Amino acid sequence: MPQFTKLTPNLVVADVGRSLTFYEQVLGFSRGLTVPEQPPLVFASVTSGAIEIFLNDRADVVKNHPALADKVNPSAGGQMFIEMPSGIDEWWQAVKDRATVIMPIVTQWYGMREFAVADPDGYVITFAQRV
Numbered sequence: 001m002p003q004f005t006k007l008t009p010n011l012v013v014a015d016v017g018r019s020l021t022f023y024e025q026v027l028g029f030s031r032g033l034t035v036p037e038q039p040p041l042v043f044a045s046v047t048s049g050a051i052e053i054f055l056n057d058r059a060d061v062v063k064n065h066p067a068l069a070d071k072v073n074p075s076a077g078g079q080m081f082i083e084m085p086s087g088i089d090e091w092w093q094a095v096k097d098r099a100t101v102i103m104p105i106v107t108q109w110y111g112m113r114e115f116a117v118a119d120p121d122g123y124v125i126t127f128a129q130r131v
Contacts, residue, residue: 009080010054012061012072013121016041019055022120026098029053051082079124088113088129095127107131 013019017039023029023046032045032052042060046053062069084091092105092115099117102124107113114128 006052008052008054009078010056011078011119011121011123012056012058014058015120016044016055016057018120020044020046022099023053023055026095027125053080079126081126081128083128083130086129088115088127091127 011019016034020031020034020041024031027048029046029048029051032047033043034041034045035043042057044055046055058072061072089105095117096104096115099119101115102118103114103116103126105113105115111131112128113131114126116124116126118124
């Protein structure tokens with residue numbers, strides 16, 4: 001059995017620049033690689049600690065991989081679950097008025113305090129802290 005070392009969500013988005021702005025300015029991620037280096041962008045990556053997310057332009061994905069045309073939908077309802085060691089309540093206060101809230105902050109029966117927001121393409125991002 002192979003040993004895997006990393007998982008990077010690869011989000012197909014309608015507008016890489018718009019998504020990059022959201023992940024940088026609203027969620028505090030740092031800009032990584034962009035292709036090309038200046039807009040209009042067809043690819044970008046963002047990072048925060050050990051987390052990396054790829055943002056790929058839907059039109060470019062379909063152009064380069066026509067077989068994916070009916071399989072890549074920017075609002076397909078994908079989800080990410082990001083755990084943080086502390087500060088969930090402060091993070092909630094910082095984000096709640098700057099993003100579309102899917103689930104307000106709540107302590108779940110399974111021992112996590114969490115909330116969920118949507119990015120500009122409808123991908124749901126849940127932030128969670130163990131209580």
